[in-house]
Amino acid sequence: MLDVLVIGGGLAGLTAARTLTRAGKRVRVLEAAPEVGGRVRSRVVDGFTIDAGYQVLFPSYPAVLRQLDLGALDLVPIPPSAVVRRGSRAAVLGDPIRDPAGLLSTLTTRVLPLGDKLRVVKLAASLRAPAPHTLLTGPDESTEGYLRRQGFSDVALDVFFRPFFGGIFLDRRLGTSARLFRYYFRMLMDGGAALPRAGMGAITAQLAQGVDVRTDTRVTRLVPHGEHVTAATSAGEIDARHVIVATDPDTTQQLTGEPVSRGSVGSTYLHYAAQERIDPETRLLLNAEDGLINNAQWVSSGVPGRAPAGQHLLTVSVLGLPELDDDALDARVRGELSRWYGQEAALRLRTLLTERIRHAQYPQPPEYAATLPGHATDLPGVLLAGEITSMSGIQGAMESGEKAAAIVLGDLAGMSRPRGA
Ligand SMILES: Cc1cc2nc3c(=O)[nH]c(=O)nc-3n(C[C@H](O)[C@H](O)[C@H](O)COP(=O)(O)OP(=O)(O)OC[C@H]3O[C@@H](n4cnc5c(N)ncnc54)[C@H](O)[C@@H]3O)c2cc1C
Known part of the structure; x- marks a missing residue:
């Protein structure tokens, strides 16, 4: 019998499996697709x-x-500036936060009004001081509402914030939680993007090193028996003391009955x-x-x-x-x-x-985090991981895997680490 069966070989499942494997547990990951990685391949x-x-x-x-x-x-770092395209016209928008040359190009570019350039600098200054994870707490509103309250103009929203943060949140309307905006802005300030x-598949490959993974194996049902759980899979049944479900939210809901689907x-x-x-x-x-x-x-x-x-x-x-x-x-x-x-x-x-x-x-409107599911389920021995327990992104997926592993290991420090820390 396995100590832990992990369902889903995305970043969340692989992070959980690797942590537990390194802690000496007998662990296996079952992945429905022909290869691991989920959304990062x-x-x-x-x-x-x-x-x-x-x-x-x-x-x-x-x-x-x-x-x-x-x-x-x-x-390979992505340059800390972007090019705003309007048909054949291209204007460079520097990053005034991480790149002194960017400050110069931002302040001299004509695509942003001067007031907006100064507001970017002020916004950066206000987000630099707090511990990053605390930016995920406090009052919430839409990113657009937050930016307008900071005084940003329609031009700034249209030429920069909508395409840039729209590309990150996949939401050009900027309806995503302002808490997330502040957190991601800070992450960019601290380390840029690369x-x-x-x-990107190299991330997955690194996490999968040393982990027992079976691909092309779909889990269809979980049956708890008290001391262990039986997973019905496309390759037969398998028993484990603990199961960590780290699939997409819809599949997690089907397998566990927990109401985690959010669209x-x-x-x-x-x-x-x-x-x-x-x-x-x-x-x-x-x-x-x-x-x-x-x-x-x-x-x-x-x-x-x-x-x-x-x-x-x-x-x-x-x-x-x-x-x-x-x-x-x-x-x-x-x-x-x-x-x-x-x-x-x-x-x-x-x-x-x-x-x-x-x-x-998954959609992350203002206050979405107030109703995030925890890691426990009503099925004895079955835990949740996956971005659905945190935020829809690489940090959210990986920290969810860490946390599910910490619960299995009884690691109190890991269990109590705040979201985003
Ligand atoms: C196009 C795109 C752009 C993104 N941009 C960013 C970005 O810039 N920054 C950022 O931080 N995040 C970004 N993300 C989000 C990030 O990739 C995800 O949040 C993260 O990869 C989710 O990981 P996960 O392990 O929770 O889920 P998934 O990666 O979805 O993994 C779930 C796994 O479970 C498997 N599975 C499902 N059902 C079963 C079953 N029944 N049995 C066995 N296995 C099953 C799936 O095949 C999958 O491999 C982006 C995502 C995409 C797709």
Whole structure:
């Protein structure tokens, strides 16, 4: 009999399993998909290394600092500034917080009114002092409401906050909890954003090292017997003293009966190959105009190994799940890219992959955290992990795995660590 069965090999399940394995427990992870990683994976298509969607690592996430060997991930920092695109016009928006040169370019750029530039500096100063996890507490409201209360103009919201934080929360309306906005803003201040050279999947691979994982194995039912739990799976039954359910929220609800489903925020990604260097830009490209594109990045300009020699990789993020077939979606996105780069260049792009991710995050409106489930369930011996117990992101997933492991181990310090710490 296993000591602990972990269901789901995403960041939450792998973090829990690795912690418990290192503590000497007999642990196994069952993963329904052919590979581990859940939402954090990379694949190779025609020699291009493509991450699932477009996502980045904030190296200052506390759980990341505890769990990952960042040196081994060979992180490539994403430049601390962005390019605001309005058709063929491109303006650099520096990061006044982490980059002194960014302060200069932000203060001199014309895309933001002077008052907004000063408000960014003031906002950063106010978020720098508190312990980061305390930014997840206190009064809540929407990110838009919070930014307006700080005095930011419509221009600042439209050219910067909507595309930039819209890309992080997958919500251009900025309806996401302001507590999360403040926490993520602070994480960016503390450590910026980066991409592992070999792809975001390197994070998953590192967590999975030394863990007993069985892929292609779906758990369909859990039956508690008091001293142990039987899991019915697509590969037969398996018994364990403890079970940690670390799946997506809908599956967690099906398996445990706990009312944890909160719906899904979906997003769509188009990955293009180019034979010539259309744009040498390594920075994030933010679309300040109406359209399907929210943000884009020439991933291979910053991380050359992601494309075969002499070729280039462009990843375009479209928020939501547009009701267009792949060809119509591609035509619309190319139409918008042709306003950036000209029609000829846009037409020469080769589509590598179009991804529609139904559950990229769960919705996190103001006060969402007031009703977060804990780790206990009504099924004896069965615990919850997964971002649903914390926040929809890498920190939330990893800290949930740590916490579920701490409960099994009776590790009081781990159990009482605040959310986000
Ligand atoms: C496009 C995109 C962009 C994102 N951007 C960011 C970002 O910039 N920063 C950030 O911090 N976060 C970001 N996130 C969110 C982050 O990736 C997730 O919060 C995190 O990976 C969730 O991890 P998890 O382990 O909780 O869940 P998952 O990764 O969903 O893992 C659950 C696993 O359970 C498996 N499973 C499901 N049912 C069963 C079953 N019955 N039996 C066995 N296994 C099962 C699934 O196959 C899956 O592997 C983004 C996510 C996406 C998709």
